[in-house]
Amino acid sequence: MTATIERGSATASINPPGDATADKKTPRRRGGFLSSSPGKKAVMAVTGAVMVLFLVAHMAGNLKSFLGAEEFNAYAASLRTLGEPILPHRTLLTVLEIVLVAALVLHMWAAITLARRAGQARPVKYAVRRKSQAGGYAIHAMRYGGTAIFLFLIWHLLDLTFGTVNPAGGTGTPYERLVEGFAPSRWWVTLFYVLAVLAVGQHLRHGLWSAFQSLGRAGRRSYRGLNVFAVTVSVLMVVGFLAVPAGVMAGVIK
Numbered sequence: 001m002t003a004t005i006e007r008g009s010a011t012a013s014i015n016p017p018g019d020a021t022a023d024k025k026t027p028r029r030r031g032g033f034l035s036s037s038p039g040k041k042a043v044m045a046v047t048g049a050v051m052v053l054f055l056v057a058h059m060a061g062n063l064k065s066f067l068g069a070e071e072f073n074a075y076a077a078s079l080r081t082l083g084e085p086i087l088p089h090r091t092l093l094t095v096l097e098i099v100l101v102a103a104l105v106l107h108m109w110a111a112i113t114l115a116r117r118a119g120q121a122r123p124v125k126y127a128v129r130r131k132s133q134a135g136g137y138a139i140h141a142m143r144y145g146g147t148a149i150f151l152f153l154i155w156h157l158l159d160l161t162f163g164t165v166n167p168a169g170g171t172g173t174p175y176e177r178l179v180e181g182f183a184p185s186r187w188w189v190t191l192f193y194v195l196a197v198l199a200v201g202q203h204l205r206h207g208l209w210s211a212f213q214s215l216g217r218a219g220r221r222s223y224r225g226l227n228v229f230a231v232t233v234s235v236l237m238v239v240g241f242l243a244v245p246a247g248v249m250a251g252v253i254k
Helices: 037-067 069-080 091-121 137-161 174-181 184-214 223-250
Strands: 003-007 010-014
Touching: 037 069, 037 091, 037 184, 037 223, 069 174, 091 137, 137 174, 137 184, 174 184, 174 223, 184 223
Parallel strands: none
Antiparallel strands: 003 010
């Protein structure tokens, strides 16, 4: 809108501040797609998918322990020979580990920056509380659950992968470290494992649902089906991972 002032035969046009016809243009926000909220959500969805695939493969490998020591140790050894003889020993496994670590770091980076951005955008609580998967309990469960999972991951590597804190030590076979790691005398380790797996299940359920929303798949018609899918996957993962320590405690795996 342009205001005009008439004095005699002279007419002057004045552009008010913020008018679309003003000469001064509004500066654009810098940054690419990854710096935007949709970009960070996409990063979380993709990296989350990578970690879900790892969890499925890891769970399937763990369940081989029910087949006996020979079968489980053979599975563990096969991971180091992936790609041979085309690739050198342990090359493909190292690449997969680097990809997994990168996915974990990017996932945490996107989650932290999104949480900070949400806090800066909403310094005052809403007058009316809205029912949302992204608020309240879910937010705290994802934050604290993610921290617990990260701490457990460090312990899990020191215990079963490197054998640093495992009674069988680093020279023990993978099967021996598994049995000794979940021995009844180390019930507190098993309890820690159970709590961490439950946190993974909660994180996975909410993560799958958030990924569907970020990718534009969670509509009104598909809400129930996607929710059932997310719950089913998380429950199966929890049961699959907890079956191994339960088997050791019951003496089935020994």
